[in-house]
Amino acid sequence: MAEPPCQTGRAERPSPWADADRIVLAHARDSGIVAIALDGADERGRRPLTAGELPAWVAAREADRSVRWVWASTARWYPVLLAAGVRVQRCHDLRLSHAILRDARPTVASLRDEAARPWDAPDVAPAPSQGEVLFELDAPGARSPRDDADEVLAELARQDAALDGAPDAGRLRLLLAAESAGALLAEEMRAAGAPWDAAHHDRILTETLGPRRAGGLPERMARLAAEVRAALGDPTVSLDSHPRLLRALHAAGIMVESTSKWELGEISHPAIPPLLEYKRLSRLLTANGWSWLDEWVRDGRFRPVYVPGGVVTGRWASSGGGALQLPRQLRGALRADPGWRIVDADVAQLEPRVLAAMARDERMAEAARGRDLYAGIVASGAVGTRAEAKLAVLGAMYGATTGDSGRLVPRLRNVFPRAMALVDDAARVGEEGGTVSTWLGRTSPPPDDGWRAAQAAASRAGAAPGEETRARRMARDRGRFTRNFVVQGTAAEWALAWLADLRLRLAQLPPVPPEEAAPRSGPAFARRAHVAFFLHDEVIVHAPAVHADAAAEAMRASAAAAGRLLFGSFPVDFPLELTVSESAAKD
Known part of the structure; x- marks a missing residue:
């Protein structure tokens, strides 16, 4: 429902909210919430609101027309609205947008200066109980310095200026809109929760781990632990302590360097099968066992x-x-x-399909059309089996140079040169210390001081062979990161x-x-x-x-x-x- 028009003497003018393209929600200094109507960069009107008035007022604006809500953080403002049953279509999350624009190329100095420093900090909040609103907007201590109306308007002005000066502003605007929509959805999913059958979960745990026992391991895990200790000849070893378990393995003549399942799986010893099974069950108990169920599922909902x-x-x-x-x-x-x-x-196969689109590699896109992409790669003649196709594609995106992946990647270069050139170029830029960007403009972080120091040490006259080896390894690692960054980020x-x-x-x-x-x-x-x-x-x-x-x-x-x-x-x-x-x- 629209507000009545404001009266100014005898003249009548439309409400400032009627055609505002953006409405800022913030805190007025030393007072409550304030809504600020913007037309472009121009302020058209202000409205003080209490936290109790806010949901109905926002709902009325949403019913009037499509508005983009501007606020410091969706995680701080949106849960209050959702708890009252109010959804919004669009927003601009200043904190998330700041992180993207601050690192975009070319760098915008105003987003890195002292005045913008508070926007670099993440939201900090206590872990919420299920069903609670993460922040109460007018609770003591709930405000962030970023919620101040003057600061919100200043940051919005900095971001507008950055976009106005960006060489590819259209893509960046799309990225900011998508990032902000994702923030809305993250809070919506938490508010609605995923429907979760706690009794079904409990049955799975009981069938897999054995009955729950207060103060001790579930029955099946306890039995496996006893088998491992007996096979190792150490009745007191803790299977959950990596150093102690490693010492017990060595004492039993099992000379492994780690307790990873990959290394243990190569060993033939009576302790290994029950140990591997114990570790598998332990991961389930630790990550999603009864404690997880008690903490994260309530009233039939899982709300991460x-x-x-x-x-x-x-x-x-x-x-x-x-x-x-x-x-x-x-x-x-x-x-x-x-x-x-x-x-x-x-x-x-989301990431390989994205790679084909980014590179405009029509042959790779054709391999994926209407079918499993890996099967299409086999049909192209690049490799002989689906398993080889998957290894080759993953190797291309993650920079594999050895083993089966390293052997197969060159075949992709022959059949899909455009796709391979895109990731190869991204790797080269990373190895040289440069930054790369996703399709819409998210930019990779620059190398850290340790990386630069290692490269400088290797470049000076008289550098030791060890310094050169370390620098090459770090350069290759960074190349693998930037190679994957462009694809994973665009996906x-x-x-x-x-x-x-x-x-x-x-x-x-x-x-x-x-x-x-x-x-x-x-x-x-x-x-x-x-x-x-x-x-x-x-x-x-x-x-x-x-x-x-x-x-x-x-x-x-x-x-x-x-x-x-x-x-x-x-x-x-x-x-x-x-x-x-x-x-x-x-x-």
């Missing part, structure tokens, strides 16, 4: 804390719950509510574009009647299909059964739209493995 842009390439990370490392055996616990469905979409951008388009398409689906709602998904999502889980190249939607097919079609359409948005008409496919089921279990 996602960190958009948490990896240097732009991939997401998680600061709680380990959402991006979900074991396959537990996927069956991600289970839809009654009357709802899990719609799961997995894009096949992350494609995934963000997919997510951003999908959340808007799902919002177009009508709500189901109250009697068909899933109330544990919270006020914003109880009656609507929504993204519930995200793992780099896989998206899971929780949808009412009546909308499951529409949600699946939205996922397909969004994947195609993301490809067009980033790569235009270049003919590369991004096919999805799509399933509609009651759970996320995979065979």
Whole structure:
């Protein structure tokens, strides 16, 4: 609902909110929340608000027209709105955008000067309890210095100036919009939670580890530990202590350098099979055992804390719950509510397809069209088997020079020269100490002082052979990093574009009647299909059964739209493995 027009004497003028293209939310100095309407860079009006008034006021603006909300951090502002059942379509997250623009090429000095320093710090917050809002906007100590209205406007001005002067501003603007949309979705997924069947999870743990025992190892793990100790002849060795276990192995004549499963798997000794099984079960118990279940699943929902842009390439990370490392055996616990469905979409070979599009390598794109990309590479004659194709492609993207991958990579150069030239050039730039950028403009960090010192030491007259060897190794390592950065980072951008388009398409689906709602998904999502889980190249939607097919079609359409948005008409496919089921279990 629009606000009444403001009165100025006898003249009547429209509300400043009616056609504002951006609205800033911040804290006025020494007072409460303030909303600031902007038309371009010009301020059109201010409105003081209490935290209690904020959700309804934002909802009214969203109902008026499409607004881009500008705030210091989505993680600080959006949870309050979602808790009140209010969603927004678009935002500009200043903190995330600052990190991208600060490091973009060419560097913008104003984003690196002293005044902009507070924007370099991450959000700091205590680990939230399930269902709690991460920040209360008017709680004592909740404000960040970045939330001050003057500081928010100053940072927005710096970012606007940086974009105005950027040589490829269109791509950077798209990247900032995608990054900010990802921040909205991260909070939406946490607010709705992934539907989680705690009883099913408990059954899997009990069947796999043995019954839970207070103050001790589960039964099966305890039995395996006893077998290992007996085989080693050491009844007290701790299998969870790397130094102690290594000493016990050496004492038993097993002269390994580490306790990695790869090295232990080469050894023939009665202690090794139960030890490897113990280590496998220990990983499950530590990462997703009963303690994890108690901490992260409540009222039928798993609510992890996602960190958009948490990896240097732009991939997401998680600061709680380990959402991006979900074991396959537990996927069956991600289970839809009654009357709802899990719609799961997995894009096949995302990074190689992105590489083909970036390089404009039509032969590689043709190998991927309408089929498994690795099978297409076999059909091209580059290699003989699908396994070799996968090794070759991964070796190309990660810089393998030895073993089977190193042997196969040169064959790709003959068949797909454009794709290989792109990653080879990125590696060369990295080896020389330069920086590289993703398709939309996220820039890799420069080499650190240790790297530069090593190269300088190797370049001086009379450098020792060891210094030269160390410098070459560090240069190659950096080349492998930049080689992968351009591909992994661009794949992350494609995934963000997919997510951003999908959340808007799902919002177009009508709500189901109250009697068909899933109330544990919270006020914003109880009656609507929504993204519930995200793992780099896989998206899971929780949808009412009546909308499951529409949600699946939205996922397909969004994947195609993301490809067009980033790569235009270049003919590369991004096919999805799509399933509609009651759970996320995979065979």
